[in-house]
Amino acid sequence: MTSLLSRATGPYWDALVVRLIAAAPLIGVGLAHVFKPGQGMLPLAQALGLPGAEILAPIAVAIEIIAGLLFLLGGWVRLGALLAIPVMLVAFYAHLVVTVWPAPNAPPFALPLVILACAGWLLWRGAGRLSLDARASR
Numbered sequence: 001m002t003s004l005l006s007r008a009t010g011p012y013w014d015a016l017v018v019r020l021i022a023a024a025p026l027i028g029v030g031l032a033h034v035f036k037p038g039q040g041m042l043p044l045a046q047a048l049g050l051p052g053a054e055i056l057a058p059i060a061v062a063i064e065i066i067a068g069l070l071f072l073l074g075g076w077v078r079l080g081a082l083l084a085i086p087v088m089l090v091a092f093y094a095h096l097v098v099t100v101w102p103a104p105n106a107p108p109f110a111l112p113l114v115i116l117a118c119a120g121w122l123l124w125r126g127a128g129r130l131s132l133d134a135r136a137s138r
Contacts, residue, residue, distance in 0.1 A: 006126075007075075007126075007127075007133040009125070009126030009129070009131060009137060010125065010128065011129050013129055013130065015074075015077075015126065015127055015128025015130075016129075018118050018121050019071040022071050022119060023068045023072040025068075026065070026071065027065060027069065027072065029111075030061050034061060038103055038104055039103050039105070044094060044103065045060070046102075047101075048093070048094055050090075063083045064087060073131075074128070074131025074133055076132075076133070078122065078126065085116060088112040088116045091107075092112040092113060092116065095109050
């Protein structure tokens with residue numbers, strides 16, 4: 001059985017597609033939270049009523065960007081999946097309970113579900129042949 005933090009991966013190619021599907025929105029939305037005015041994570045965390053929103057919001061943004069970069073590069077992909085899953089569960093919950101989105105552009109409802117599915121798949125299968133994990137496990 002493969003450890004959750006193992007870098008071992010199989011010789012399959014389809015993981016690259018799954019990694020890119022998850023990496024692009026994680027990096028894009030994470031950077032939008034940092035650089036676009038009015039797109040910050042703090043108002044959303046406050047709208048959810050999360051305790052310690054001032055602390056959790058920047059941590060969540062950092063996790064989005066880090067997990068996205070790990071998926072993009074294919075290095076420590078299972079760790080990236082373990083980081084992304086709780087953040088996407090909260091994002092999905094936010095779509096269910098926040099009636100008025102605090103930012104002008106709300107991401108699509110399905111986006112956290114797609115990233116959750118990709119992260120779960122990558123946690124199970126690993127990064128695949130075209131990855132830093134494959135190079136490390138040779």
